[in-house]
Every structure is written in structure tokens, then in C-alpha cells.
Amino acid sequence: MTLTTDELTQIYQDLHQIPEIGLKEFETQTYLLKVIASLPQTWLTIKKVETATLVFVSGQAPHATLGWRTDIDALPVQEQTGLPFASKHEGMMHACGHDIHMTVALGLLSYFATNQPQNNMLFLFQPAEENASGGKRLYEMGALDDWMPDEIYGLHINPQLPTGAIGCRQGTLFAGTCEIHAHFSGKSGHAAYPHLANDMVVAGAQFVNQIQTIVSRNVDPIQSGVVTLGQFHAGTIGNVISGSAQVDGTIRALTQVMNQHIQQRVRTIAEGIALSYDCQVDLDLHQGGYYPVENDPTTTAAFIETMQTDPAIEYVETEPAMTGEDFGFLIAKIHGTMFWLGVDQPYQLHSEHLVPHVGAIEKGIYAMTTYFKKRDAEI
Structure with missing residues (x-):
């Protein structure tokens, strides 16, 4: 099955209520595994490594593996949004939008669990982006070795872009x-x-x-x-x-x-x-794993071409940002691309008042489903 709008909204709200600091995302992992278990399991293989969850989707006739990474941890921020589904964990909040990131990832996974791709896919639900270089940690402990992707992709929400807009660029995205x-x-x-x-x-x-x-x-x-x-x-x-x-x-x-x-x-x-x-x-x-996010020329050209030519997608060419992201380590090891997903907010990332626009979730899923289907046929 593919997750519905109502189900995706509920997932986002549930995840928003249970923020956890890096390497202690136990409740988050349990919730993710529950949602993953509700999906068709025919082509799925699931592996847990500490608080990370890896889901491998077997392709019909694979000769490559496409990867998708989402971060799952939160920040030590006291939420001040007044939301009815505000954080239940004192002094912790998804103030960087990782709850949106996870919801998009689950939406993508639900599509490919229902519609088997030609090539293999790896969904990496990664801990400790904010505090402990979780991507570097998993890579160096060999957690990805059995299912090492040939290409890897990821997103980060951007409060300054319109809801659902895709922002990207060749070269460095994040410092x-x-x-x-x-x-x-x-x-x-x-x-x-x-x-x-x-x-x-x-x-x-x-x-x-x-x-x-x-x-x-x-x-x-x-x-x-x-x-x-x-x-x-x-x-x-x-x-x-x-x-x-x-x-x-x-x-x-x-x-x-x-x-x-x-x-x-x-x-x-x-x-x-x-x-x-x-x-x-x-x-x-x-420095740990916080390398610059230097987008790969080939994968980024393919990604931008898809975003620019689909009339249902709003694409924005963005400037480099001095924000950091541990996806930089993974992208230094694996060809791939990171991009912004607009959530149209007056508050900055890490603000205790940040409330991303939930309309971005399905637009992000649509954009990446469209891209992955096209890329799956090309490689």
C-alpha cells in the first residue's frame, strides 16, 4: 500500500511528539519499525544497527542500488509552538524538521514497497545527524557494506522556500x-x-x-x-x-x-x-563527519533536469548555505545529491517556534518518486 495523505499527516504529528537526541532515538526507531511493518514486506529486508534502521528493497532485475537517507534525531530545544501535537519530551524538539524528513522517507518507501523497482533501493533512517556524525559512524562500522548504494540522495527542509518547492544546485549546497x-x-x-x-x-x-x-x-x-x-x-x-x-x-x-x-x-x-x-x-x-555537502555533478544534473521539466514541481536554483550537515561525509564516499524542500515558515531552522507546512510532505514524495522512477530506468 501507499500511505495516504491522512496517514502521512498522522505519522508526522506522531513523530513530532517524540523527539530524541542522537544515539538515543529508541522510541523513534520503534515507531518507524511499526510503520515499516505495516507496509507490504515482499521485497523488503530490514536491519537494525544501534538506533539506525536500514530497509533494503529488492529490485526486479538489479544492476545498481539507489539510496535514500533520512535523519531521525532532534535538538535540545524547548518547544514553544503551542501545537496540539507538541513535543512530549521536555527540552527536546524536532526544530530542524527531521520529523518531516522521516515522513517523506516513509512515504517514498511505501510507494516502492508496493511498486517494485527495477534496481535495488536502500532506505537509511540515520541517527545522530545533529550531535555525533551518525552517517560517518554507520559507514565506518560497516553498516552499509552489504547494501552499499551506488548513488545516495537526501533532503533538508528550508523555511524560506515556498511549500513543496525543490531547491538545489551543482557544487556545494552546505558548508x-x-x-x-x-x-x-x-x-x-x-x-x-x-x-x-x-x-x-x-x-x-x-x-x-x-x-x-x-x-x-x-x-x-x-x-x-x-x-x-x-x-x-x-x-x-x-x-x-x-x-x-x-x-x-x-x-x-x-x-x-x-x-x-x-x-x-x-x-x-x-x-x-x-x-x-x-x-x-x-x-x-x-570535524567528525560534517564535511561540505558537495553535490555530485552527474547525479545532480539528472536530478535538476527532472525537477525543471516536470510542470508539477516548483524548482528553485539556490545559493550555498553555511549550515552544516553530516550527509557531507556520505556524499564524499558515495555519488549523490542533497536538496532543499520548502516549508514556507517565518522562523529559522532550530527555532523553538518552527512549524513546517505539512503540505510539503506529499510534494516532496511526489518529486522523489518521479525522480527515482526515471533514474531507475536510466541506470
Whole structure:
């Protein structure tokens, strides 16, 4: 059977009520398995890996495997939407739209569970997109090995696009990200005797200042990069020299080469501060699986051509965004494409007020069913 409009709406509302943080999506996985079990099982093989669920659809005469990935985790955000189906989990919310993502994935799966494709298909319900590089984790543990897709696709909702509009582009869609955690250790002391101490407020402040030169003086002006330091913690009171300082931030870049270049400049600056101020620095640059989402030229050309030529689909050419997505790791390993699905909202992603327009669900399913049927016949 193919899920109906009413069933899809109910699924979305049910999932919206049970948000869970990455690698703890136990209730979510149970719900997903219940819906999957209600579908025709003739061509389906189901595998659980931690809180991930993989569903393999056997094709009629396969010579390739098409993959679809959806993320299933939520954010530590207290919902303020006032919805009758608001989150039941205190301090957690699907503020990034993964409830919409999962509902679209289940709609797609219901179609191909009922209408057997020529080629194999893999549906990956992936945990921990927000907090633990779930895609990288599954790939490196070998969870995909038996059913490794030849191509993989995924979407992300976009509040700024019209409901159901498809936004995509050749090249980078989302930036790669890298966390910065720098801890400077010197010697605390009395404010009246600075010569007997080693002030880490000064060292940390110089680190902050010098970081500002990376984008302005080390990044090609026609390329893009962002370095933001959002936290600085040092000291306990005004008349005590602090012997330690903690600085935390993030790097954003549209290519992995640029991300690594900026990482190296951060590392060099931190080491220089430690030498200049005779202190110790513990620097952790943590990228994990948050590589840039660099769309594959071939799959993206085929995808865009389908979206542009179907009069029932509203297609928008979008600019790169500095948001991060761990789909970047998978797409660095497997040819594929990610795109935006418009949900027409005044609130940004991660907002406690975000209420995506549910009309996007069926439009997203239609767009990808149309594409997969066409791609299935081509490859």
C-alpha cells in the first residue's frame, strides 16, 4: 500500500511528539519499525544497527542500488509552538524538521514497497545527524557494506522556500563545519603582582584577535569561509589573574580543502600564542563527519533536469548555505545529491517556534518518486 495523505499527516504529528537526541532515538526507531511493518514486506529486508534502521528493497532485475537517507534525531530545544501535537519530551524538539524528513522517507518507501523497482533501493533512517556524525559512524562500522548504494540522495527542509518547492544546485549546497576548542593554561595570581603570574585572559584575547585575520588575510576573497568564536571563559573575580582560559567556536567552509586550510591556520595561531605567552595550549579541532555537502555533478544534473521539466514541481536554483550537515561525509564516499524542500515558515531552522507546512510532505514524495522512477530506468 501507499500511505495516504491522512496517514502521512498522522505519522508526522506522531513523530513530532517524540523527539530524541542522537544515539538515543529508541522510541523513534520503534515507531518507524511499526510503520515499516505495516507496509507490504515482499521485497523488503530490514536491519537494525544501534538506533539506525536500514530497509533494503529488492529490485526486479538489479544492476545498481539507489539510496535514500533520512535523519531521525532532534535538538535540545524547548518547544514553544503551542501545537496540539507538541513535543512530549521536555527540552527536546524536532526544530530542524527531521520529523518531516522521516515522513517523506516513509512515504517514498511505501510507494516502492508496493511498486517494485527495477534496481535495488536502500532506505537509511540515520541517527545522530545533529550531535555525533551518525552517517560517518554507520559507514565506518560497516553498516552499509552489504547494501552499499551506488548513488545516495537526501533532503533538508528550508523555511524560506515556498511549500513543496525543490531547491538545489551543482557544487556545494552546505558548508563543512569544524568545532574549535582551545584551552590555555598559565599561572594564576594576585592582580597587584602580574609579574608573578601568567595571565590567560591576555593570551586568550590575543588568540581571539588573531583568529579574525584568517578569513580576511588567509582565505581567497572569491572563496568562502567563516570562523566564529562564540564562547570565552576565564577567571572568577576581577582582582585575580586567571591561569586558564577556554575559547570555543566553529569553522565553516564550502570545500573540504578550504576547511582544512582554515584548521591549519587556527592550529598555527594557537601554537604561536602558546610560544609568545609561555603557556600551554590544548587545541581540539573536531570535524567528525560534517564535511561540505558537495553535490555530485552527474547525479545532480539528472536530478535538476527532472525537477525543471516536470510542470508539477516548483524548482528553485539556490545559493550555498553555511549550515552544516553530516550527509557531507556520505556524499564524499558515495555519488549523490542533497536538496532543499520548502516549508514556507517565518522562523529559522532550530527555532523553538518552527512549524513546517505539512503540505510539503506529499510534494516532496511526489518529486522523489518521479525522480527515482526515471533514474531507475536510466541506470
